[in-house]
Amino acid sequence: MFMGDSITDCGRGNNNRPFGDGYAKMTIDAITAKYPERKIDFINVGISGNTTKHLLNRWEDDVIRLNPDVLSIKIGINDLHRYLDKTPESVSPREFRENMFTLLSETKKKTKAKIILIDPFYMSTSKAENSREKAVLDLLENYLGAVHEMVKIFKTRHVKTHDAFQKQLKYRSRNYFCFEPVHPNLAGHMVIATELLKTLGW
Template structure:
């Protein structure tokens, strides 16, 4: 395992990370962040890790940029886990297409944010793929999501980051079950869907 005693784990992203952490489920949310924290702490209490959730529902990478200094750099993470991109894509398919973020802007902005965080804090990065809980890769939103996930995978290599293949994790369960088992809207997971994500994070971090 690559985690070390006393490290500060900061998670940042959109509603999948937020998951009520600013209100009814403060301070960690009721999703994958809370599950990862609980399982790591239970399996390795000797590490005494610090956990911070800075997800904000509805965020795109543009919104992340606007709060990056306060919610990422100022938190002085040892590990910074970033999951962003779902809204960047989804807005194109909804009633706010002007807020969608094209893939070139997405890659450029995310690379800049990651570089700033690493240069300012010396943190290690954990980069999670955006995902769409849909098995048919020809569905346009799924096809777009795969393209954005490939950007994240490339950035993970560029920054020597831990890469979390979230889409692949959902593809594994979708091979034997319907999407409705994991989410009503193919985006916001039920608790078992968050467990799929948490399992992917634990595997990527080598937590057993």
């Protein structure tokens, strides 16, 4: 099961595109190609625009009820932006940590799912003072810290996508991976899928 926001959703929503066109689909295709003899049911339940508040509201129906064997979660960048923009849906780093703890506690208590946490990321290396991108990067450290803490508490697998993109940006322009720092293009989604597959032991 793939849970998350628009980066996980990536255009899913009808019978022809149930997995979207992003890293979830790429991961599914790679697993299917490597293990043609295995019958594995995949499901993408990512929804564009979601924060951890949204996940709390739909966790019972979309995760617990379906009782996945493996659950990957990529969430956090919308929480950060809502907080930075001071919107009514604001999710502070402290609230984000609390929400993640609740989601993972419920999952551990009610399922036997193996959990994979995928870091929120931001494809920028900006150091320009007073810039939006630097403000996001600075604030992101708090949200990443919460995810890393959950990895330790719940002993989950961990996909360090922000670190992976920061490494990529040392060698290539971010335009290779995205049109803006939040939403990756196909090359960016390939980075996520590659890191996820590494975490699965590839």
